[in-house]
Amino acid sequence: MTRAEMIHKGKLAELGCLACLRIHGPHAPGPVELHHYRGGGWGRGDFRTLVPLCPDHHRGPLGIHGLGTKGFDKHYPFTQRDLLDDALRLTA
Numbered sequence: 905m906t907r908a909e910m911i912h913k914g915k916l917a918e919l920g921c922l923a924c925l926r927i928h929g930p931h932a933p934g935p936v937e938l939h940h941y942r943g944g945g946w947g948r949g950d951f952r953t954l955v956p957l958c959p960d961h962h963r964g965p966l967g968i969h970g971l972g973t974k975g976f977d978k979h980y981p982f983t984q985r986d987l988l989d990d991a992l993r994l995t996a
Contacts, residue, residue, distance in 0.1 A: 915995040921958035
């Protein structure tokens with residue numbers, strides 16, 4: 905893992921779940937799991953495509969892996985790409 909990757913992942917962990925942030929507004933962040941955004945030709949291996957999500961929004965029944973990519977984007981008023989854009993903006 906490169907220094908840039910470690911720094912970026914640390915910044916993401918401090919943000920908390922970006923789905924919760926959009927739904928509930930500012931709140932005390934809890935533990936997160938880093939989800940790999942895979943749309944738009946971005947591959948899983950690039951650390952700049954990581955999105956911090958709580959376990960529920962990552963692996964839960966209403967999370968990305970529970971609903972599937974298309975289901976997640978339909979269920980919420982934001983998309984995975986919106987969350988990636990938030991992550992990149994907030995860690996710049």
